[in-house]
Amino acid sequence: MTPLKNLATYYVHLLSRLGLVKFSISLAAAIIFVALAIQMSVTFALTGQVSAVDLIRSVFFGLIITPWAVYFMSVVVEQIEDSRQRLSKMIRKLEKMRSRDLQLTNKLKANINQLNTEMDEREKAETARRQAIVKLEQEVKQRQQAQQELEEHSALLRSFIDSSPDLVYYRNEQGQFSGCNLALEQLVGRSEKKLIGLTPYDVYPEDIADKIVETDHQVFDNDEPLTYEQWLEYPDGRKAFFELRKVPFYGRNGNRLGLLGFGRDITERMRHQANIEKANRDKTQFISTLSHELRTPLNGVVGLSQMLLDTPLNDAQRKQVNTILLSATTLGNIFNDIIDLDKLDRRRFSVAMEPMDFNALLTDIETLTEMQLQNKGLAFNFEQIGPIPRSIVADPTRLRQVLWNLTHNAVKFTEVGGVDLLVKAQNLSEQEVQLDISIKDTGPGIPEDQFEQIFAMYYQVESSKSATGTGIGLSVSRQLIRAMGGDITVTSEEGKGACFTISLAVKLDEIPDEAEQIDHPPLDILLVEDVELNVTIAKALLEKLGHYVVVAMTGAEAIEAFDPDQFDLVLLDIQLPDMTGFDIAKHLLQQYDKADLPPLVALTANAVSSRQEFIDAGMLDVIHKPINRNAVVHCFNGVFAIGETLSTEPDSSPKQALSRSSQPILDLDLIEQFCHQIGEKVLTDSIALFRQVMPDYLQVLETNLYAKDQDGIASEAHKIKGAAGSIGLARIQRLANKIQSPELPAWWDNVEDWIHQLSHDYPEDLKLLDKMIDDLSIEQY
Template identity: 35%
Template structure:
């Protein structure tokens, strides 16, 4: 068995080493490739970002004016140049040249550039008006043209004498080297490792692992030390060698002891048989022989047999019964292989495995010829195998002459299976990657009786140091006493427990130990505890980092939301001013040209508003703030409004506009009419924009399912420019149009279709495209709606009744801090009496000062001193008097983000109108709320 076992161990060790070597090589290769990819990204970022920043500086008015205003540039240009700092490198030079190549101003500029660089950048930047960069052994140079009317009036040049300081700040996975086409080192992450000059990797092939890649004309290298790269395998080889040697020594020792015990047992058995036959007394011995269990059973059986034969003079039949009662198989043959004696168990063996006596005996004698023992395998008719361990002793006569052989067989099938299972379990526990210890809680001090190899790796204590000791040695001054008390309580109550506590290694370093204690019961009594330990320090740190990252992300989202709200307010306020002035201008007498100019301005304002709304909608969707509402609306009314809106545009371009509605005209649905109209408006707007001749058709149908659920499908088909097949997969992506020429010719942000797809998804639907280049496109979308309840379908009557009441001339307080917006609103309210206030403080003073009662208050939200929210709350609390506690307050605000409307209502405002607004919407809301205040009780209900 020893050679076989040794060979098996060696084969397994070679396999383990080969697999580990393979994965270590793969990991090294991955690290080097990752290092090269990172270096390429750093170079790409360096060239692109530096060129972009330099181009931004070249477009600065200070630089451009310096080339035009020659007399004044000395007053400001030197200060501007002293402030230039685009990289983390210290010795960076900047220079500004005019169109003739003459130096205008410089910062740290060398007296003379290398001729190679001087000759390279001038024709490209000054003549061709193109940006240029160069990374060579002469240094790193970037040049961008200073453009005036698309022509280069000069050049802004940045020069660094070496690539080394530009790449030094970036982190490195491995040592990195950058060379040019002549193999000259331009950058080295470790100058002590590779110096400037010619790089010869052939001198280092036995010491280093080298990976390479290219970036333009540059050659990139990733270098790893062979010794450090494969250090992880070195200790594994030592461990495997130690396992092989240890296993061989243990097996040799076991075999030697077993053979000696078997020899002593059989010799003693033989001597006892001879003494009993000769009626000799057994000699007294102080030593107790150590016997193998199986042989001990044989010895006991033979002792009982001989005792019975001697004392009771058993007959041959009685002797045969005793032999048959043995658990083991017995066979005695003489030198001619004639059977002298066999018991019933041996007969059963021959019958069970179908070999017959003669074949079984012949096989047994052949296999064990010249051996003292041997194991044979027997297989029955069902294919089930058994293993029989045979021991052989000589049959001697009175003169110690061998007359034959005695064969004793024991069935060791279950024993072998149990030994194999125990060996597998022991090996699995020893090789486990988590620390496992077993403590004897019945003994004093609850000592550790077993610890696997992972315990030593985790704690630094060897097995010898922990065996007989206690895991309390891992505790320290900062270990929580409550956790230790919980462990002791669980052990005292004999229950399992899991906890995490701070422990200390042998070298004093601390770690968080996740400890699982499980009781082990023997005969119904808990006698031991098995403990599984694992270092969860990194896990806890990761959880803490994730929590901190989550807090930062939430803070970032709040800052982004606040920024978007501020930008919305700042952009919408001037747009509202322009829109309001144009609406006022339209009401004045204008000639045809003026009307045309006003209409063009209105169109531009609408386009700008559309772009702003698209960007804000996209930001809401991206931040997860976009929500859809569910209100009853008439589908045919929405479609008719869009048809009226776009029919005039189509007629102006000579296009046919067709609507095909395949649903009942009186159908009212429950959904978000604004978002539905936004989707269809985007698709119709694109169809009109990209179609020069032909037809635009809109087909809408409704499919009804159970529970009043409706599926609305709409197809918008045009005969426009179409979209190439290869461009279609990304057409719904953010900021995507078919190509740049489309953007230049037709305009747009590239957000419309992306917003449409997101809105469809929010309403339980989707959008798709079918298109052919030059033939046309069909955009199809579907959304989920519900049939509006009957009471909601008829609920519009009360509002109409209220709106029909004439309000007459109203007294209106306009609270607005922007004078332009204030003027616009008051001009629109010339049919009413309007008084303005610049802040919430002035509004409260006006309400308390004027005796006439204001009918409606138009309230801006963001104002100095006191904003509209605080002013509204004070009005509702009675600070303006009881007569204004229920006065209609309409918010006029440039805030259009999620929650702005709700914030207005929460403050006590009655309605909300975002800037820029249409004058008709403003007048409608004023009339409505003034009429609600005056409507009779039966109408208001």
């Protein structure tokens, strides 16, 4: 096939090259030639000879066949050409297609490569995704574990915080609660859910909220922790004293989120302090008793010595009596130091500024100092510079005590030479004068480095051989003078003595030239006193003033001798062998009607108790021992309402001029009406309820007292007053009324004692009430 194909290709190529005519001629010549050759070869082969006919016949055959061959070949060539051209077109198309296919193939390869790359990348991404999923699952699992651990820790922490008795809470910067523990929920009476979003003003009373918000602002403004103490109130009214600490707290980004608050209940600490104060009161009572027991014989010595000095005596006797008086006075001043020391320890020390005869004070100090120096054979010099005022406003007892301490020390430390008393006065204004009182001695002196130490409690100069005594006089003296607005200074040179100077600015006052005038008629007085010496002195003084005196030396004698129609006044010693003056007063107030009782006045050597304590016990006034004329006259003038509207009838009894009320323990009329009109059972049920609620009332009352919450004290006392009054506890009602009345004089000084008395008296009063109800039941039966 290949040669034929090549021949056909050659034939077509030749036709195309020669053209149809030349090709036809050439083809005819070739056919003729071929025909001749074939004819001649065949003829020659068959016959052995070639004839002309054969040649002609071959030529003729060639000529005849040539057109048909040319035509046939032309058609074939044309068809072949057409086929070739179509084939060429097809080849070109195929080439284009091939080229396109090649492009497509290349593109497909590129796409395949890209797809393979993308598939690789997807496989990598899928692998990474699967790895990420695995990692995420691990992280989720770890997070779940961490969340579980966190929840467990949170639950543990919450349990720990809730089990803490301390307050724990936190507020945001807007002052709103964000959370708290169980202790705070109990304090405010709200759950944490209800508390969240509230401000302190929504939770606490306004006064407490003000302090809380103020301290919150301090924490935020200063951006630092703050610790302070505050009373907070429970829903039932109980108050607790908390030590509160607030600290700012921050988020992870450093932004401040609010504050954390912690509160520790230190009420027990306050109670401990109250116990300490009670121990101080017990100590005070002991000192009071000791003072009374020591002063009682001492006052007798002082009084008798003064009475002896008014009688004719020789020089030796007068000197001996002066020595006795001096010794008694010295002991009295030591007692004053001890009492003042106790008051300083209890922080209840105070001075009573009042008009006093300054000249008389200086005369007494001069006399006593000169007496001491005479016993030691020393010189005394008293000098006054400037117009010394006769009357000033000061505390006469304290000033006398200080001057005595300083002059006594000067005498005690001086063995050779003497003592100088220099009083200098300089007018500061028409109503005020500067006093400088100097006591100079010629004793051993004081080292300069000990000038301040000698004013310390119990300190004594080590180099002094005469340093005997309590060592509290100078310390108490300086504090007394400073309490009056002055000071004590010292200058000294060792071996040449010391000089103590009192500098005090005082106001001037006018006093009458004579002793206080008696503005009351002669009185029939029942004097209740158990010490024979005191009886002698008091009886002599009272009779000298024109009064008639009946003496009772025990409480039983006083009650037996008392007749409200016979006596105009009762002077009650507080400490007696069988009972106290308070017991006598209580008995008389219960036994007699208010209009029939004469005034009761306390007569005591107790320098610790305040005048208000005696007034609260039903006495109108108090006279302190040793008694003197002016004190007695002043007291009697005040007791019998001098300056008030009295009866002008000559025979008018002093006790009728006095308006006072008896103070029964029970309201008998109310109780009887209650039993008769409402019924005994209702009353007994009310008493049982009172017994039940009273301890809670007292607990709240005491916490308010520790908190110094005046309104809280008054509010709770008002409840007690109403409850006590409704069942006839008159004494408890009166006590509660005092406690609920802050406007009373010295209310803060007495309210603690009233509350203590309230808690002590109400069980006994309830027993009396029960007994009375039983008696009424028996009578009705």
